[in-house]
Amino acid sequence: MTTHSAVLGAGSWGTTFAKILAEAGNHVTLWARRPEVADAINASHRNEEYLPGIGLPATLTATTDAQEAITGADLVVLAIPSQTLRGQLEGWRAAIDAEATLVSLMKGIELGTTMRMSEVIVEVTGVSQDRVAVVSGPNLAHELADRQPAATVIACTDSGRAKRLQRTTTTPYFRPYTNVDVLGCELGGAVKNVIALACGMAEGMGFGDNTKASLMTRGLAETARLGQALGADPQTFAGLAGLGDLVATCSSPLSRNHSFGVRLGQGASLAEATAATRTAEGVKSCRSILDLAIKAGVDMPLTEQVVRVCHASVLPAVAVKQLMGRETKSETA
Template sequence: MGKSLAILGAGSWGTALAVVLAQKGHTVSLWSRRRKLAEAIKTCGENRRYLPGVAVPEVIEITDDLEKTVFRAEVIVFAVPSHAFREVLRLVKPCIGDKMVVVNAAKGLEEASLYRLSQVFAEEMGGTLERYVVLSGPSHAEEVGRNLPTAVVVASVQKQTSEYVQELFMLPTLRVYTNQDIIGVELGGALKNIIALATGIAEGLGFGDNTRAALMTRGLAEITRLGARLGADPLTFSGLAGIGDLIVTCTSMHSRNRRAGIEIGRGKSLAEALAAVNMVVEGVRTTRAAYRLALAYSVDMPITEQTYRVLFENLPPAQAVKNLLQRERTCEIRM
């Protein structure tokens, strides 16, 4: 039996989720902060701004009325950028009932507090996470919306809650796994964007597959180090939210972070690169937050550090590569 779902955020990911969840027979409402975008999606039958070429069925309610969107919902899916998560959560907080499940599909860290988004949720909602689920994994909206085979993971502190969402989201072309390591799933989804920026920068400099493989492998090592320090299960980073998402984000031109990195490697400033991508690049804010976390917890994250210096201290990208290659000798496997 279909459920009533409110999807908050009519970007590419929110739109793709609305499309596939409606296919399963759920009653889906898609909220856009901007009325003009909501009207354009209804008029065109697709989200030409964020997900062109993917038909948005008429059965999906498109609205800019937030209260109307969540009032009837049994499940709320947050598909807003991570920096907007707290703001939107505060707006809908009065409407979130005790039995309502909240699914967060954003991948990032809150820059001011350095919180994972589940920590933001717990702080705003009085410490409870029993009805909170994070959705992550290698899942470009452009492919999910076209029903190309995809596997993702959902994590919650409550096994029965993650299994409930697993059943809601499972489709013939969308396989959903469960995981109880909410810390690792959140960190994997957020931190891989930093490495995607770094591999994009290397590509923009003209480097090849060896460089990308080195950055991805060593990037996974530093993601795992920070994750373990913050309480995650290191094995989580060998799964969909870790290496799976890292692979797709570092190798696909659907990746905004990779594309922004390429522009920077070719000589553009951060502002120029973001303008060229013309969508939210989550890895930029995440780099700043992760750099501060690494310092606070004394975790060695050399790729994150050099990416930070390129983005925010005007370090030439070529010099960042030299800095990485000329570090002191060390062993490969360490925590």
């Protein structure tokens, strides 16, 4: 089934998802904030700043006019920084077709409101929840853009809509699975960025695989506890949007959160890490995730220490000492 798709955001993941849609046979318009990015995509079929060395389909066109991209689109895919979603979507909502499916590629929790991205989309646009889908999983953009085989999850409360989107995005290298647990998929995608920061810090401090495996496992436990308190399906966290996304993001140098954490572990300041890596999603979302956990009465010690390192100038070595000095308890408590 061919669709007219608008992808809003020409960063690495937005461009990659636009490429997937185009290679699955869809008409795709990619919105880029900067004219030079749009011009390069249209002229040379490249986005070298975000996907160096990757060719893009000639059927993928770019524009700097978001209204032009959105008008008449069956799919409106949002691939912008999570903390800018509300403001930008307010300016775009009038152009969204009454029957369009809105797809979130974003993995964050909004500061101040502690709302998930699907909740922000529903609140700003007024669409029903069953028109919003979420894509989550081990989605390292450059590997997918290079057509390396991978799986992902498309979550939507309307299983029929999720299946249609599944058919629309399936390629020989990209295998989507469906899920109705939007809440669990979004939590998995947001919290794994925070745990990836912690794993990166551990690597930057010279710690090995035992440390990183421990952080991933206890990070997954934190995510599952929060999910249970909020009503997510526990099985989601053992799947692609939980464990799968966590392992990829915590392990790969292609992960911006992991790379950002490495620099912090090596002694860089937040400003120095930002200048070298660009701001990582987890740096901002860690505060809103911790706020969400406090509201839900859930203990998230790893997240708390990442917040302290990123926003209270606590040294990573001090954070490690705090974590290792916690009272011992049962693993399943």
